[in-house]
Amino acid sequence: MDRRKARIGLIGAGFMGRCHANAFRSVGGLFDLPVEPVPHMLSDISEESAIRNAALLGYKKATGDWRTLVADPEVDIVAVTAPNVLHEPIVLAAIAAGKAVYCEKPLSTTAESGWRMTEAAEKAGTLTLVGFNFLRNPMIKLAQEIVRSGELGEITGFRGRHAENYMCDPDTPHSFRTDPEGGGALADIGSHILSMARYLLGPITAVAGQSRTIHRTRPVKTGSLDRTPVVVDDMTHALLRFENGAEGSIEANWAATGRTMDLSWEITGTKGALAFSQERMNELLIHHAGGPGRSGFTKIEAGPAHPPYGAFCPAAGHHLGFNDLKVIEVAELLAAWASGGKCVTDFREAWQVQRCVEAIQQSARSGRSVDIH
CATH class of the missing domain: 3.40.50.720 (NAD(P)-binding Rossmann-like Domain)
Incomplete structure (x- = not known):
């Protein structure tokens, strides 16, 4: 058929x-x-x-x-x-x-x-x-399940970062990324760590941000001696308060010397903790609070026990990659289209992430914290 x-x-x-x-x-x-x-x-x-x-x-x-x-x-x-x-x-x-x-x-x-x-x-x-x-990584889904299960106890903290180096060079020319409508580092890559924070811990209710433009001019085009002012951020830090009572912070930085894909986070609970980095995207680190001599993180390695990894490979340790996450995303889209269902990161969720971005930008301009209702 x-x-x-x-x-x-x-x-x-x-x-x-x-x-x-x-x-x-x-x-x-x-x-x-x-x-x-x-x-x-x-x-x-x-x-x-x-x-x-x-x-x-x-x-x-x-x-x-x-x-x-x-x-x-x-x-x-x-x-x-x-x-x-x-x-x-x-x-x-x-x-x-x-x-x-x-x-x-x-x-x-x-x-x-x-x-x-x-x-x-x-x-x-x-x-x-x-x-x-990046939310389609089976390790991220596993982390969400662990947080929601109560295994880590009361969630008290989140620390996230998305840092890359593709705008380190002050002679990288002006583009849509450095145009105000492009939004700067916070909108470009900070949206990823904000979406991750919401996916793992839930709604963000208040933020306090601080931004910096490291390279204040850039060439108008490749090889040009004419330079144009840059008004968007190269780096932003923000404090976050979550609806569940946890507090945390994020960094968005596209001029992070030496970093190619540092999308990373740690979640702290009263009974344990999780840690992850996209640079080692097939690993999730977990710690369970214990007595003396029982401290430390244990590595969980991605494998067929973490769907949909098994659709790509029947053996653990063989690793998914960036484009595989896009395939998983498209599979979700097509399944929803066929069934009349919906997708996790639909327009409403993306709009909520955009609201967080703008609240941090507003806070950075005003020097005051901003509530998100």
């Missing part, structure tokens, strides 16, 4: 666009899904680029205008990997056209914009998913 077809329209063919394309190609060979994704149309910055990338990535049609893709009656799911500033118009048009929407994070450039998208999707009953793919 033929499986139902889900025809994919992909907007953007940069790094994340290619990750999406790879995930849609790979998911059927790893997950037993009731639906088959079909690469139908690709839209890119120009007609020429769209035609070239559609051929490379296996898409049947190509267009230089995303409006053509959204309006195509054969497209079922619109995957959005365009620049952040385009998310709202694309998404609202896709919702109006009756498409399911898979949007990369951040949801939009502001919480106000994100709310318009969320409200439109919920009123229309649209299936939505936002790409916080």
Whole structure:
């Protein structure tokens, strides 16, 4: 019996666009899904680029205008990997056209914009998913289960960090990342650690932030001697208060010399603790409080006992990678599309993360803590 077809329209063919394309190609060979994704149309910055990338990535049609893709009656799911500033118009048009929407994070450039998208999707009953793919790691799901089980006792603290070095060089040119609409380090990578904190511990109710712009000018383009002012943050620290009574902190830093992917966190409870780093993404460290001589963390290694690891490999210790997390994310999307269900990081959850980002930015400007209601 033929499986139902889900025809994919992909907007953007940069790094994340290619990750999406790879995930849609790979998911059927790893997950037993009731639906088959079909690469139908690709839209890119120009007609020429769209035609070239559609051929490379296996898409049947190509267009230089995303409006053509959204309006195509054969497209079922619109995957959005365009620049952040385009998310709202694309998404609202896709919702109006009756498409399911898979949007990369951040949801939009502001919480106000994100709310318009969320409200439109919920009123229309649209299936939505936002790409916080680090949450799809089986070790992160296991950590959530441990926290919720009470095994760690009362959760008292969270310390999180997302630090990378891709903006260390002061001569890295100005781009959408350093534009105010790009949001800076906190919006770009801090949203990942904030989404992780919410996933593991629940809602954040108050924040106090401090931000710094390390490189105050950047070249207007590669090789240019002309420089433009930078007004977004390179580094932000924030204190957090959670609804469950725990307190904690995060750091977002895209100019962290020597760090390539330090998405890490520790959770402290009255009976134990957990620790994780994306640099060792197939390991979760756990500590149970004990008597003298019983202190220390034990390593839990990812394996088939931690679904959906077994879909990729029948043996522990062989490791999942970044693109595998995107495949897991796409499997969730397609399963929800086939069943009429919903996804964990839907528009409403992404909007809540955006609210946390803006509250920290507001606190950093005012020097005062900000409540999130």
